[in-house]
Amino acid sequence: MSVFTRPGLHRVAVFVRHGVLPIETGIVHRMFGRVRDADDQPLYEVLTCALEPGVVTTDTDLTLNVRHGPEALAEAQTVVLPAAEEDYVERPHDPLVPELAAALARIPGHARVASICTGAFVLAAAGFLDGCRVTTHWLSAGYFRAMYPHIDLDPDVLYTDNGRVLTAAGVASGIDLSLHMIRTDHGASVANEVARNTVVPPHRDGGQAQYIRRPVPDPERSATARARSWALDHLHLRPSLADMAEREAMSVRTFTRRFREETGMSPGRWINEQKLDRARQLLEESDLSVDRIAHEAGFGTAVSLRQHVHAELGVSPSAYRRTFRGTPDAEV
Known part of the structure; x- marks a missing residue:
């Protein structure tokens, strides 16, 4: 009998191990569990599983009472591995324990597999990350490179997407990665609604800096917040860097520097x-x-819009519209 009880829903399995970070487990449940269709019906079923059902310790004084074993992995369409305290133990080149290797071998070849933070170490040991561009927490980057020098690690980004395999840098970037997967599955509108309900930013690009040395100030004290707000309201005017700098009465050079400090990107x-x-x-x-x-979004021409949409999403604007609206309209 299936451990998943809602036929037709996308099945998400959160695979936890002893010493798991409970916040990262909760992120997956919270984000995917909030996704609803137009009739307010859930679009995902999320289950937690472990090597054995029962009590799983965390890195705090909390414990998790996990109802499902590794059999849930065999039925999942998405598998997410949060970080665990044991990931930080330096055991170079140790293979996965047989039980863990056997559990991960249950994941179907068609399933999407994602890690949060140092969960990437487990996926790397199991061979999921071979040939992929990946990330993990910046503090663990040196250790990861020492253990898996053949894997392309980028410690400066929030998350990576290789198609089937995805990785997030840690904790809060697990929110970004979850929203990215939801956006991929159901479009920006659905993901934005989840973000609003969860009171988080709707989109932080995966290539954004993982670690910003100067903490982002609150909007009232931000040196670039007014310019960003103005730009969002005037995308159709195709705001330039000079326009934004002028809004803050700064030179372009100073504005660019402050913008990077506050957002982690240009x-x-x-x-x-x-x-x-x-x-x-x-x-x-x-x-x-x-x-x-193209005009409203600030691309100027239809050709420019098509180029940007295809470069970012891999499809034409009309194909994107058909996917997320189901409309048979003519090529746009």
Whole structure:
């Protein structure tokens, strides 16, 4: 009998081990568990599983009472591995214990597999990350490279997406990765609604800096918040770096430096992200033509919009619209 009880829903298995970080387990349940369709029906079923059902210790004084064993992995369409305290124990080149290796071998070849923080170490040991560009927590990057020098590690990003295999840097970036997967499955509108309900930013690009040395100030004290707010309201005007710097009465050089300090990315990259997000929203929620969407989102021309959408999403605007709206409209 299946451990999943809701036929037709996307099955997500959160695979925990002793010493797990409970916040990372909760992130997956919270984000995927909040996803609803237009009729307020859930779109995912999320289960927690372990090597053996029962009590699983965490890195705090909390424990988890896990109802499911590794059999849940065999039925999952998405498997997520949060970090565990044992990941930090330096045991170079030790193979996975047989029980853990056998459990991970249950994951179907079609299932999406993701790690949060040092969960990447387990996926690497099991061979899931071979040939992939991956990330893990920046504090563990040196150790990861020493153990798995053949794997392409990028410790400076929030998350990576290799298609079937995804990795997140740690804790909060698990939220970003979850939203990214939800956005991939159901579109920007659904992911944005989950973000609003969870009171988190709707989209932080995976390439954003993992570690920003100067803490991001609150909006009232931010040196670039007014410029960002203005740019979001005026994407159709195609705001430039000079326009944004002028809004803060700064030189372009000073504004660029402060912007990077506060967001972890360049103004140009940030603007491109906002334009693409706006275009996705309009493709999902409106019947506007591609020319009108290109104008509203700040791409200027339909050709530019098509190029950016295809480069980022791998599909044309019309294919994206059909996927997330189910409309048989003509090519846009």
